[in-house]
Amino acid sequence: xxxxxxxxxxxxxxxxxxxxxxxxxxxxxxxxxxxxxxxxxxxxxxxxxxxxxxxxxxxxxxxxxxxxxxxxxxxxxxxxxxxxxxxxxxxxxxxxxxxxxxxxxxxxxxxxxxxxxxxxxxxxxxxxxxxxxxxxxxxxxxxxxxxxxxxxxxxxxxxxxxxxxxxxxxxxxxxxxxxxxxxxxxxxxxxxxxxxxxxxxxxxxxxxxxxxxxxxxxxxxxxxxxxxxxxxx
Amino acid sequence: xxxxxxxxxxxxxxxxxxxxxxxxxxxxxxxxxxxxxxxxxxxxxxxxxxxxxxxxxxxxxxxxxxxxxxxxxxxxxxxxxxxxxxxxxxxxxxxxxxxxxxxxxxxxxxxxxxxxxxxxxxxxxxxxxxxxxxxxxxxxxxxxxxxxxxxxxxxxxxxxxxxxxxxxxxxxxxxxxxxxxxxxxxxxxxxxxxxxxxxxxxxxxxxxxxxxxxxxxxxxxxxxxxxxxxxxxxxxxxxxxxxxxxxxxxxxxxxxxxxxxxxxxxxxxxxxxxxxxxxxxxxxxxxxxxxxxxxxxxxxxxxxxxxxxxxxxxxxxxxxxxxxxxxxxxxxxxxxxxxxxxxxxxxxxxxxxxxxxxxxxxxxxxxxxxxxxxxxxxxxxxxxxxxxxxxxxxxxxxxxxxxxxxxxxxxxxxxxxxxxxxxxxxxxxxxxxxxxxxxxx
Numbered sequence: 001x002x003x004x005x006x007x008x009x010x011x012x013x014x015x016x017x018x019x020x021x022x023x024x025x026x027x028x029x030x031x032x033x034x035x036x037x038x039x040x041x042x043x044x045x046x047x048x049x050x051x052x053x054x055x056x057x058x059x060x061x062x063x064x065x066x067x068x069x070x071x072x073x074x075x076x077x078x079x080x081x082x083x084x085x086x087x088x089x090x091x092x093x094x095x096x097x098x099x100x101x102x103x104x105x106x107x108x109x110x111x112x113x114x115x116x117x118x119x120x121x122x123x124x125x126x127x128x129x130x131x132x133x134x135x136x137x138x139x140x141x142x143x144x145x146x147x148x149x150x151x152x153x154x155x156x157x158x159x160x161x162x163x164x165x166x167x168x169x170x171x172x173x174x175x176x177x178x179x180x181x182x183x184x185x186x187x188x189x190x191x192x193x194x195x196x197x198x199x200x201x202x203x204x205x206x207x208x209x210x211x212x213x214x215x216x217x218x219x220x221x222x223x224x225x226x227x228x229x230x231x232x233x
Numbered sequence: 234x235x236x237x238x239x240x241x242x243x244x245x246x247x248x249x250x251x252x253x254x255x256x257x258x259x260x261x262x263x264x265x266x267x268x269x270x271x272x273x274x275x276x277x278x279x280x281x282x283x284x285x286x287x288x289x290x291x292x293x294x295x296x297x298x299x300x301x302x303x304x305x306x307x308x309x310x311x312x313x314x315x316x317x318x319x320x321x322x323x324x325x326x327x328x329x330x331x332x333x334x335x336x337x338x339x340x341x342x343x344x345x346x347x348x349x350x351x352x353x354x355x356x357x358x359x360x361x362x363x364x365x366x367x368x369x370x371x372x373x374x375x376x377x378x379x380x381x382x383x384x385x386x387x388x389x390x391x392x393x394x395x396x397x398x399x400x401x402x403x404x405x406x407x408x409x410x411x412x413x414x415x416x417x418x419x420x421x422x423x424x425x426x427x428x429x430x431x432x433x434x435x436x437x438x439x440x441x442x443x444x445x446x447x448x449x450x451x452x453x454x455x456x457x458x459x460x461x462x463x464x465x466x467x468x469x470x471x472x473x474x475x476x477x478x479x480x481x482x483x484x485x486x487x488x489x490x491x492x493x494x495x496x497x498x499x500x501x502x503x504x505x506x507x508x509x510x511x512x513x514x515x516x517x518x519x520x521x522x523x524x525x526x527x528x529x530x531x532x533x534x535x536x537x538x539x540x541x542x543x544x545x546x547x548x549x550x551x552x553x554x555x556x557x558x559x560x561x562x563x564x565x566x567x568x569x570x571x572x573x574x575x576x577x578x579x580x581x582x583x584x585x586x587x588x589x590x591x592x593x594x595x596x597x598x599x600x601x602x603x604x605x606x607x608x609x610x611x612x613x614x615x616x617x618x619x620x621x622x623x624x625x626x627x628x629x630x631x632x633x634x635x636x637x638x639x640x641x642x643x644x645x646x647x648x649x650x651x652x653x654x655x656x657x658x659x660x661x662x663x664x665x666x667x668x669x670x671x672x673x674x
Contacts, residue, residue, distance in 0.1 A: 021452045045445045050382055050453030065442070066449040070382040085436040085446075089380055104436040108377040110421070126435040127377060129421040146431065148421045165429070167422060223426040224409050227263040 007035040007058075017044055028053035028074055043083065048076050051093070068095045071112065084121075087114045090131055103140070106133045109150065115204045122159065125152045128169055134204035144171055145181065153200050155208050163216050171216040172197050174208060183222045189215045266498040267406070269331075269587030269597065270557060271399050271490040271534060276507035278490070279541040281654030282647050283663065287635045294632035301628040302638040305552045307529045308390060308459020308482040311451070315459055315482075316368055316390050318552065319348025320624045321639055322542055325487075325533050325556035326372045326392060326463070328354025330407055330416040330428075331494030331587065332560075334361045336596045338609040339563050341365030343616025347624075352392060352554075354494075355405060355430050357419045358384040365613075370461065373450070375404065375431040378420040386454055390483070392461035393447070395434075395476075398491030398534040401465030401505045405430035406495055411590040413599045443479040461485050466506040466534065470514035473530075477522050483529045485554060486515050490535030492557040494597070495588030508534035508545075510657040513644075516549030525549065526640075539626020546627070547642035548658060555623075562619035563612040564594045 001023070002009045008027075010020050020038060027034050028051040035056040041047060045064035048057050051074035059067070062080030072091040081099035090109040097105075100118035107123070109131025116124075116133070122140035125133050130149040138156035145161075147169035157175035164181020170193065171184075180186075189210075197210040221229055244250065258266065287293035294301060308315035324344045329337050331354060338361040344351040350368035353359075357379015363369055371388030373380065385391065396402060407416075407428040417424040437446045447460050462476040463485035476484050488508025493501065512532055519525035532545045533554035545553050557565075566574075568581045573593035577586065587597035595606035631639045634646045648663040649655035655662040656669035667674055 017452070018456075022455075025455075046449040046452045049449050052382065065445045066436075069449050070385070070453055072382065084442070085449075088436050089377060089382075091381060107436040108380065110381065123435065127431070129377070145435075146429070167426075223423070225264070225406075225427050 007037050009037045009039060011039050012042060012044060013040045017046065020047065021049065024048055024055065024057060025050055025052070028055040028072075041080070045083070048074070051076070062099065071095060081118065082116075087112070087131075090114065100137070101135075105135075106131050109133070111150075113200075113203055119156070125150075125169070128152065132200055132203075134200055134206060136204070136206055138175070141178075142181070144169055144184075147171075151196060151200060153197065153204070153206075153213070155206055163218070165222060166216075166218040168218065170196070172210075172213040173216065174213045177214075177216070180216065183219045184216055185219045187215045187217045189213070267408075267495050267588055268498050268501070268585040269492060269494050269496075270501070270585045271492040272502050272505075272507075274502055276489065277509050277651065277653040277657055278507065278535060279509060279544040281509070281650045282544050282658055282660065283650060284540075284543070284547075284630050284634055284646055285648055286633045291635040293635050294637060296629065296632055299632065300637060301632050303624055303628060305529070305640075307461075307531070307552065309529070310482045310524075310527055311480065312390075312457060312459040312482050313455070314389075314457045316350060316370075318350060318368070320620060321546060321552040321627070322347075322536075322620055322623050323349050323370075323531060323552055323554045324351035324559050325485075325491070325554040326352035326354045326370070326394065327556055327560075328356040328407075328494065329359045329362065330354075330356040330411060330420070330599070332596060333598055333604040333607065334359060335604050335607045335609045336560075336563060336612070337362040338365050339607065339612035339616060340559060341369070342609060342613025343559075343562070343620065344368075346613065346617035347620035349620065350389065353388075355407075356416065357381075358388070359419075361609075363387065365609075372463075375434045376420075376429075377435070378428075378430075382453055385450070385458075388458060390459040390461060391450055391454070392463050392483075392485060393443070393450075394463045395443075395472075396465035396467065396487075397463065397493060398465045398487030398489050398505055398508070399493035400496045400500045401467040402432060403496060403500050403504070404432035405493065406588070408495065408588050408590070411588070411599045416599060440475040440479045447480040459483055461531070463487060465489075465491075466508060466511040467504075469506070469511040470518045473515040473518040474522060477519070477524055477528055481528055483531060484515070484519075485531045485533065486511055486550075487554075488532070488534030491533050492560075507657070508532060508536075509654060512545060512548040512550060513657070513659045519549075526551065539623045539628075540630060542623050542627040543630040543639065543642055544647065546639050547646050548644060551640065558619070559616055560596055562616045563596055564607060564615070565592070565596050567594055570594055 033054040038059045041061045043064045049069035052072045055074040057076045064083040066085045068076040077096045084102040085104045087095040088107045092112040096115040101120045106114040108127045114133045116135045119137035124139045124143040128147045134153040141159035144163045148167040154173045158177045161181035163184030194210045305318045345367040352370040368389045370390045373393045409425045459482040461483040462481040464472045466488040489505035529551040532550040570593035592598040595603045647660040
């Protein structure tokens with residue numbers, strides 16, 4: 001560990017994951033809004049997970065599975081790409097991925113902002129429960145599957161079966177949608193949606209106009225089981 | 234005129250009245266039957282085993298004077314803080330939503346008085362449950378309803394649910410009538426809609442991923458909490474081996490008699506293996522890996538008596554979990570509600586429409602008036618009493634076999650009454666030294 005005036009540097013060639021996370025978790029809990037930089041992450045799994053407090057963490061490289069999992073309040077930036085399940089079950093705070101994100105990005109997230117500057121793979125935002133996700137590139141198939149709450153914004157294209165079995169999450173896509181999943185439909189973009197989208201695009205630093213997007217949401221036909229809809233499943 | 238003699242009306246075994254009634258129900262509704270509980274069909278079970286007891290070759294222990302320990306420690310493999318239980322019987326995972334808040338409180342009270350743990354379910358952790366459970370296992374389910382790091386940290390153990398005995402490979406459905414404002418709020422869903430619980434986890438696939446998921450959970454909880462993996466009784470040898478590989482501290486193995494809040498009847502009755510058939514392969518897997526007793530095995534699905542507990546332990550389990558029996562102890566299916574069961578088209582002992590939320594006993598409901606029928610304090614005492622009886626019965630049998638700890642029970646203490654039970658439990662058919670599949674025969 002090395003310390004400068006404005007940040008503490010943790011080198012993962014010399015520091016074990018357990019020590020990295022213990023250090024970051026303690027710093028978050030201290031509520032001091034400190035800054036940490038992690039170098040040589042070498043694709044480690046479960047980095048910077050379980051942070052519970054204001055803290056700035058910059059990871060200089062790519063990460064493995066579940067980076068920033070269950071994050072609360074902390075700001076985590078990955079200066080590389082992220083493996084599966086980045087920011088899974090995130091509660092609050094901001095997680096930024098400068099590169100691409102693998103499968104299940106933001107899965108089951110309850111709050112906060114996940115900002116993916118590159119592309120996101122399949123099942124982005126699966127079962128999301130209130131998180132906001134902005135993807136500057138494209139997203140893969142089955143994204144927002146069973147998504148319950150929150151907003152998924154995609155500046156690029158969406159793959160197959162977008163929003164399958166969707167609940168109340170809002171999906172905004174600027175590019176093409178290859179296909180919509182069961183019970184997911186295009187919906188009218190009303191002024192309140194433009195306002196939500198405008199704010200999210202600004203927060204994410206995205207160069208796009210809200211008017212360029214289409215909104216998708218649940219048709220709510222599968223909310224209560226009906227045998228006449230069995231073919232949808 | 235003489236009447237022509239006739240044979241008496243003969244019912245078809247294949248097309249029984251019960252089967253025909255289901256055909257008519259299906260034809261009327263177009264929907265498969267959904268119900269709660271576990272398999273109702275007769276399957277080989279612990280009743281098909283007997284203890285041999287002590288005689289010339291073994292000394293029994295004196296019933297009321299010589300100690301027979303019942304303590305269990307769960308989570309000794311990796312967790313910094315294993316769970317210490319006074320008895321080898323735990324309360325299985327059942328959700329708030331499926332059960333009322335009063336019922337969850339009663340489970341916590343009863344388990345705590347008896348010195349054991351209770352378990353959350355789909356839908357998150359409630360204050361009633363945490364507040365009244367000295368030891369609480371927090372389930373980590375595919376839906377992740379209510380999942381958050383704060384509750385993860387205030388749990389005493391974490392149970393990753395891969396499957397359950399009533400429906401290995403299946404998810405769940407909590408019908409809209411039970412999705413009240415409170416239940417909906419905890420699950421981040423609109424009030425009154427059918428709430429689906431996925432059958433697979435959203436962010437991992439297979440044991441290699443699960444190993445990393447467990448690493449993440451341990452990192453979030455400072456490696457303190459025992460990590461359980463719950464599997465349904467499908468392929469117990471391989472499922473247990475893979476759960477060990479993924480890093481489990483404890484494996485919960487749930488046979489097909491294990492209950493569910495709501496699943497298709499066809500699933501409950503036709504998928505999975507009987508509890509009795511699952512234990513020996515699971516124990517074999519642990520032994521082959523050199524992990525028997527280091528990774529603890531908790532068996533559930535149809536545990537009703539202290540004899541069932543003792544037999545499960547004798548076959549190699551470290552503890553058992555009860556769900557349906559615990560609800561019965563609280564007051565589920567009590568004859569005092571017979572007239573109300575009749576109004577619902579059923580009868581005491583057969584009531585299983587737990588998903589409809591109209592439970593006369595006030596247990597599997599979110600109806601405010603029905604919930605009031607269950608006094609959580611009194612129901613908690615009933616559960617404590619029942620758990621005590623299970624423990625006393627288990628001790629009685631262990632002493633009779635000459636053991637000063639219930640974990641010293643072993644397969645050699647048992648014989649089987651049927652060929653099927655002998656084969657599944659791998660203990661000799663009564664009066665022989667043979668069981669089907671025994672090497673050397």
